[in-house]
Amino acid sequence: MGIGARERRDRLERFEELCREAGVPCTIQRRALLEAVLDREDHPTAHQVLEAVRARIRGISRATVHRNLETLVEMGVITKTCHPGGVIRYDARIDIHHHLVCLRCNSIADIDDENLDSLELPDTSAFGFKVSDFRVQLRGVCRECRRKDSKKRNRSK
Ligand SMILES: [Zn+2]
Ligand SMILES: [Zn+2]
Numbered sequence: 001m002g003i004g005a006r007e008r009r010d011r012l013e014r015f016e017e018l019c020r021e022a023g024v025p026c027t028i029q030r031r032a033l034l035e036a037v038l039d040r041e042d043h044p045t046a047h048q049v050l051e052a053v054r055a056r057i058r059g060i061s062r063a064t065v066h067r068n069l070e071t072l073v074e075m076g077v078i079t080k081t082c083h084p085g086g087v088i089r090y091d092a093r094i095d096i097h098h099h100l101v102c103l104r105c106n107s108i109a110d111i112d113d114e115n116l117d118s119l120e121l122p123d124t125s126a127f128g129f130k131v132s133d134f135r136v137q138l139r140g141v142c143r144e145c146r147r148k149d150s151k152k153r154n155r156s157k
Contacts, residue, residue, distance in 0.1 A: 012038075015077045018076075030068050030072065032053045033049060034072055038078075039052075039092075040052070040092065042109075049069065050062060096117055097112050098113060098116050098135055098138065102144075104141055105145055109142070119136070
C-alpha cells in the first residue's frame with residue numbers, strides 16, 4: 001500500500017526539518033521530487049520521476065533529478081530499492097517491508113508480512129558486515145503478466 005494523506009504531510013514536514021538541521025536548501029525542485037516519489041506505489045525510476053515533475057518544473061534536467069534523488073536517499077526520506085531491470089528504483093516507504101518483483105515486466109509491489117519482518121538474520125560479523133535493515137524479494141511473475149500469458153494460451157488453442 002502507498003502512504004496516506006496524513007503520512008504524506010508528515011513526511012514533507014520531516015523533510016523540511018531535516019533540511020534545516022542539515023543546512024541543505026529545501027528547494028522547490030527537491031520538494032517536488034520527494035512528492036513525486038511519495039505519490040507513487042510502483043517504485044519509480046529516475047526517468048519516471050522526471051516525467052512526473054516535468055510539468056511543474058520546466059527545464060529540469062535528468063542530471064538534476066538524479067542528483068537530488070540521491071540527496072533525498074542520503075537524507076533518509078526515501079529509499080533506493082532492488083532493481084531487476086538494472087535501473088535504480090526509488091521507494092516512498094522507509095519502514096521495513098518486502099517486495100514482489102516481476103521478472104518479466106520489472107514491476108515491484110510492496111508486501112507487508114509479519115513473518116518476513118521477524119526473520120532471523122544470520123551472523124554477518126565474519127564478513128565484517130553490519131546489517132542495518134533488510135528487504136525480502138519474492139521474485140516471480142505478476143498478475144498482469146500472468147493474465148497476458150493466459151490470453152496468449154487461449155488464442156493459440
Ligand atoms: Zn509483470
Ligand atoms: Zn517498497
